[in-house]
Amino acid sequence: MSIADELRIQTGTDRALAARFPQGFLWGAATASYQIEGAVNEDGRGVSIWDTFAATPGKVFQGDNGSVAANHYHQMAEDVDLMAQLGLGAYRFSIAWPRIQPDGRGAVIAAGLDFYERLVDTLLAKGIQPFATLYHWDLPQQLEDEGGWLKRETAYAFADYAELVAKRLGDRVAGWITINEPWCIAYLGYGIGIHAPGKRDRQGCVEAGHHVMLAHGLALPRIRAYVNASAKVGITLNFSPAYPADERPETQRDMALADDFGNRWFTDPLFKGHYPEHLFEALGVNSPTIEEGDMALISAPIDFLGVNNYSRVVVRGLEKPPLADACHIVAPIPGACYTEMGWEIFPQGLTDILVWLHQEYAVPALYVTENGAAFVDTWDGNGHVSDPRRVDYLRDHIEALTKALEQGVALEGYFVWSLMDNFEWAEGYSKRFGVVYIDYATQQRIVKDSGHWYADFIREYQQTQMEKRA
Numbered sequence: 001m002s003i004a005d006e007l008r009i010q011t012g013t014d015r016a017l018a019a020r021f022p023q024g025f026l027w028g029a030a031t032a033s034y035q036i037e038g039a040v041n042e043d044g045r046g047v048s049i050w051d052t053f054a055a056t057p058g059k060v061f062q063g064d065n066g067s068v069a070a071n072h073y074h075q076m077a078e079d080v081d082l083m084a085q086l087g088l089g090a091y092r093f094s095i096a097w098p099r100i101q102p103d104g105r106g107a108v109i110a111a112g113l114d115f116y117e118r119l120v121d122t123l124l125a126k127g128i129q130p131f132a133t134l135y136h137w138d139l140p141q142q143l144e145d146e147g148g149w150l151k152r153e154t155a156y157a158f159a160d161y162a163e164l165v166a167k168r169l170g171d172r173v174a175g176w177i178t179i180n181e182p183w184c185i186a187y188l189g190y191g192i193g194i195h196a197p198g199k200r201d202r203q204g205c206v207e208a209g210h211h212v213m214l215a216h217g218l219a220l221p222r223i224r225a226y227v228n229a230s231a232k233v234g235i236t237l238n239f240s241p242a243y244p245a246d247e248r249p250e251t252q253r254d255m256a257l258a259d260d261f262g263n264r265w266f267t268d269p270l271f272k273g274h275y276p277e278h279l280f281e282a283l284g285v286n287s288p289t290i291e292e293g294d295m296a297l298i299s300a301p302i303d304f305l306g307v308n309n310y311s312r313v314v315v316r317g318l319e320k321p322p323l324a325d326a327c328h329i330v331a332p333i334p335g336a337c338y339t340e341m342g343w344e345i346f347p348q349g350l351t352d353i354l355v356w357l358h359q360e361y362a363v364p365a366l367y368v369t370e371n372g373a374a375f376v377d378t379w380d381g382n383g384h385v386s387d388p389r390r391v392d393y394l395r396d397h398i399e400a401l402t403k404a405l406e407q408g409v410a411l412e413g414y415f416v417w418s419l420m421d422n423f424e425w426a427e428g429y430s431k432r433f434g435v436v437y438i439d440y441a442t443q444q445r446i447v448k449d450s451g452h453w454y455a456d457f458i459r460e461y462q463q464t465q466m467e468k469r470a
């Protein structure tokens with residue numbers, strides 16, 4: 001920990017910040033199956049689209065893949081111990097569909113369900129609430145071979161899979177997230193092809209987006225049928241709030257386009273039961289095929305919305321209206337600070353997106369299900385990884401949450417992305433997001449300064465809660 005950090009803690013800044021959070025606020029960390037588990041050929045796991053994509057030359061940085069990753073499949077108990085040491089109240093993980101159903105439907109692998117059951121029980125034994133994401137991008141390859149998310153059938157297969165997981169874990173999992181980031185699945189995976197399955201098909205991209213939302217809608221009642229009364233069921237979306245570079249009318253116009261594309265594409269159907277009016281036209285495509293009843297399924301009430309936010313975009317209007325995904329995004333922004341992902345550090349964006357969701361959609365409950373930063377971290381070979389910029393990032397974003405709470409936002413928890421360094425999709429292992437460092441050569445875990453800071457902060461929070469009650 002740096003001297004500056006120590007001083008700040010001593011002077012009570014973090015304590016005062018911690019005291020501003022309400023009772024019962026959940027402090028957690030998040031991961032996803034393909035990014036940490038490894039063990040891709042074990043216990044009958046089927047092939048996922050990310051195995052295939054990563055094996056395709058040129059798709060992932062340096063040809064990295066998730067076959068070993070952070071070896072979490074084998075070090076799960078140790079990882080849960082670490083979470084307990086950090087004092088986490090909740091852990092968000094994802095379930096790998098191909099571990100449960102190697103072909104995406106039919107035959108179920110007992111060992112797959114057993115693994116997640118062990119994880120859930122190990123968490124509960126340590127007093128950590130399990131939050132399970134059912135789909136964080138590792139689609140069984142067999143389903144992709146049949147058309148993947150371009151096909152409606154995939155949504156029905158997902159609902160069957162969701163039900164069988166809920167049947168097994170429904171009595172123990174506190175939070176259920178059907179799908180992680182439909183926008184990334186549809187646009188990055190089927191639109192521009194920088195994520196698995198690597199398709200470049202503009203029309204297909206909006207069809208895929210609709211089928212992913214349908215999957216969510218179909219799965220909701222099937223999950224609810226098996227979960228206990230206090231469990232919450234929701235979905236996680238990613239947000240990139242848009243800000244104007246100037247006051248020209250062209251800028252206002254393009255900002256609205258960027259907002260429809262980056263934010264409203266999935267919140268409008270979820271909470272208003274229709275897609276943004278001009279979105280598909282603005283993307284230069286036709287509306288996806290929507291069957292009768294789809295929008296009612298998609299907009300059925302959820303218990304919470306998961307918000308993933310890392311950054312924002314600043315838009316400068318072009319002379320002629322661009323396609324919604326081709327607005328001029330100002331970069332770099334003069335004077336701004338960036339993470340290793342090239343994402344601007346802009347905590348106010350997190351406040352704004354939470355307040356907007358509250359005001360625009362009256363979302364019943366919100367969790368920040370991902371927020372964090374990649375920096376170049378170096379391990380000193382002993383017990384220390386100094387990452388002062390991540391400490392600042394986390395503190396500033398946690399402070400941004402208090403500004404949303406003050407405006408009446410029903411925010412119930414925060415999950416830092418990520419618990420540990422992991423396979424950062426197309427960036428491979430080149431980007432480290434963890435508050436725990438992974439030495440990939442030895443699979444040793446080293447808590448970074450940011451992890452120690454987060455643990456201290458959680459402790460401060462708990463103490464202030466106790467004092468309030470006394």
Ligand code: GCO
Nearest residue numbers: 032180181238308370417424
């Ligand atoms: C996402 C994914 C995570 C990423 C993280 C950093 O939000 O894109 O959910 O799996 O690793 O966001 O890019």
